[in-house]
Structure formats: C-alpha cells, structure tokens
Amino acid sequence: GAGVSQTPSNKVTEKGKYVELRCDPISGHTALYWYRQSLGQGPEFLIYFQGTGAADDSGLPNDRFFAVRPEGSVSTLKIQRTERGDSAVYLCASSLYRGGTGELFFGEGSRLTVL
Amino acid sequence: KNEVEQSPQNLTAQEGEFITINCSYSVGISALHWLQQHPGGGIVSLFMLSSGKKKHGRLIATINIQEKHSSLHITASHPRDSAVYICAVSGTASKLTFGTGTRLQVTL
Numbered sequence: 404g405a406g407v408s409q410t411p412s413n414k415v416t417e418k419g420k421y422v423e424l425r426c427d428p429i430s431g432h433t434a435l436y437w438y439r440q441s442l443g444q445g446p447e448f449l450i451y452f453q454g455t456g457a458a459d460d461s462g463l464p465n466d467r468f469f470a471v472r473p474e475g476s477v478s479t480l481k482i483q484r485t486e487r488g489d490s491a492v493y494l495c496a497s498s499l500y501r502g503g504t505g506e507l508f509f510g511e512g513s514r515l516t517v518l
Numbered sequence: 519k520n521e522v523e524q525s526p527q528n529l530t531a532q533e534g535e536f537i538t539i540n541c542s543y544s545v546g547i548s549a550l551h552w553l554q555q556h557p558g559g560g561i562v563s564l565f566m567l568s569s570g571k572k573k574h575g576r577l578i579a580t581i582n583i584q585e586k587h588s589s590l591h592i593t594a595s596h597p598r599d600s601a602v603y604i605c606a607v608s609g610t611a612s613k614l615t616f617g618t619g620t621r622l623q624v625t626l
Contacts, residue, residue: 438616444618445618446604446606448613462613504566504568504608506566507561507614508563509553509561509562
C-alpha cells in the first residue's frame, strides 16, 4: 500500500488478555514510531525504531508493553495483561529520515478498548 | 510545565477569518512539525520546519528558533479547516513530543 497501514482498526478485549497491534510502514521508511492517544489528549510517545532496533523506548509505560521490528519493516506492539487504563488509540508513524527530521506519515490508528 | 505548549486550546472562527495558532517549546529541537487531525480521522502532516517560514496553499507556518516559538496561520478560513491542529517537536533524543492540540471550529 501507499500509506502506513495499521491493524486491527478496532480491538475490544477483556482485562488481563494479551493484545498485538500491527503497523506496516511505508516501504523504505527506516524510522517508525508508536504513540498512543487518549480522548482529548495529544499523542503520547511510546517507542521509536530506527531500522530493526529500538532507538528510544523511554515512553513505554511499564514492562507489560513491548514492541518489535525484526526485519526493519513491519512492527508489532504487544501488550500483556491488559488493563482498562490501556484503552486508547494506538498510532504508528513512519518517516524516511531518522530523528524526526523527515516528514511523518501516520496510520489511521488501532482503537483498543479494554473492558 | 509541558515541553510543548499550544494556544489557544479551542478556537472558533467565522468563515473567511485569518487564524493563528501558537506553539512554544522549552527544549532544543532539530525540527518542528505541524499536524492536522480531523474528528475520528488519522493525523496528516502539514509542515516540517527547522527555520524560517513555509507556505502551502492557505496555510503558512513560521518558526523563531531563538524565541522557541512557532505559529500556524490559516488565511481565508473555511469550515473544512475544522480539525485539531497539533504541534510536535523533535529533540536531540529523536522522539517527538506533542502539544495537546488546538481544536479549531470554523463556522459559516
């Protein structure tokens, strides 16, 4: 596809369950970001990948959150033992250049609801 | 104090008005982004700038590095401009820090 693709677009799960959210960036984009956005708030940084490695994971709220990008393209955000407070829209963005110095392209987001 | 502050938080304007949204930041940056988010929609990049001024159609973005301040201007505003406008800065640590956004409503 031409843009950043995120799946699923909506996910409803029960407290305590495991969730995976997928981001397929624009082909060739080496920088990939995960954010989450709660209602009425601006996006909150979670993790930044440059290639396959997590260059900055300082935004992950706790060890229940983990993200991978094994081949430097698709990334998966994994949330263990989900809690109601994890409910948010999880956004992925990619960029051709590292360090936020390139134009950002966002996916439509994955809306996670934890019951 | 947040690293990125936007003002106003909410703005209502009549069609045709000139609109200014402000962004102030407190950290050293490599770039500043202006983003647009429509209700229920994804985020679209409007501008990325590190100095001076950029123009695209009715949108103009300026940045003053010394004063750590940027403005987004919309000329001849239209109801379709109604959206949340978000300022984000890229610091030396590469991650982006976002402002909380300015909700703009343009009425007929």
